Amino acid sequence: QVQLVESGGGLVQPGGSLRLSCAVSGMIFSTKTMDWYRQAPGKQRELVAGISSGGTTTYVDSVKGRFTISRDNAKNTVYLQLNNLKPEDTAVYYCRTVGTLGRIYWGQGTQVTVSS
Helix, strand or coil: CCEEEEECCEEECCCCCEEEEEEEECCCHHHCCEEEEEECCCCCCEEEEEECCCCCEEECHHHCCCEEEEEECCCCEEEEEECCCCHHHCEEEEEEEECHHHCEEECCCEEEEECC
């Protein structure tokens, strides 16, 4: 059974930092592209960052230079380092991957709130 479990969210002031983690079980993690999405209230879920099995990373323009995605295949975990946070980064953050036969798996999400 595939499971994705996020952690690390919280309340932070503008300019602050957080590190999100997504622990994956039930699949061969090292072969999978992993993505972080976010969904703000009243908005569609958007792709924030992705990392391929080979370590190639991509980011949405709004987070480039502030967020960093990384992975630790020994721990079956993908991370998202969030720096210089802004109020508009407030959202529920989800990790996502695609398993065999194209099935999409999501974590339960972790709330990030940026407010003074």
